[in-house]
Amino acid sequence: MINAVFEKQIPAPELDLSNLRRSIQEEYTAVAETPQQGFHFHTGRPLAHMLGYRDKWLEGIPEASIESFAGTGNPFSLGKLKPGERVVDVGSGAGIDSLIAAKMVGPAGHVVGVDMTPAMLAKARRAARETGLDNVEFREGYGEALPALNGWADVVISNGVLNLMPDKSAALQEMARVLKPTGRLQIGDILVQKAVPASAKRKIDLWTG
């Protein structure tokens, strides 16, 4: 059943990666700055409920983080985050999952959210200040080159981001690198049930829409 999302790890040779990244940044800058405009994917609190996010998880999370939520799954349904654990959130967006994780791991734990979109990082950092949580930080970076040390994390989470990375193998290897031995990967993402032709993989607007 798993097909194109995982089978083909390298981008189409003609795909302009810098253009792709720029297009994705533009899309998610809009999700950060004008979340009410409506996108080709669900966003915000209705999406969180659709994906099974519990009301108690969202308590104390700033509305700014919730309104720009654009995940595709529920990393927290895959395993409990324990007090004291270290978590890396790949593609942290406006911070909702990182902030939920920070509450779960408590003051003895630490969360590093990583995102490549400046508008999302700014929104996440403002939200973190608003919560007063001091066990969470947001770093600018790419999933294919995570700004985190080898073996630092107990858990890597990510939600609706891996599908946006042209080199998924590199991103998964980075997730493995930053995890401790026996560390857990808990991911929300997408799969496609029909083969994606090479010609479609070259169309940047199909990556974002």
Next chain:
Amino acid sequence: MAVTLAGFVDFEITWRADVFSGAPQSSSADSFGTLGINFRARKPRNEAEWGAALAALNCAVPAQLRYPVSG
């Protein structure tokens, strides 16, 4: 297989659902039968555990890959 090759074991998809229908704008999601999923995996304890997982896939460790550095 790709998740195992990247350095993980115990890969499992635990949930899948249509998370795109009804979005404010139309998308290409329906054209490809796109579903939202949750999946999990675990970093192996050591290279031997990873090797066993690769062997179970009838897949030899590619020469250019090695156990993800943790030190």
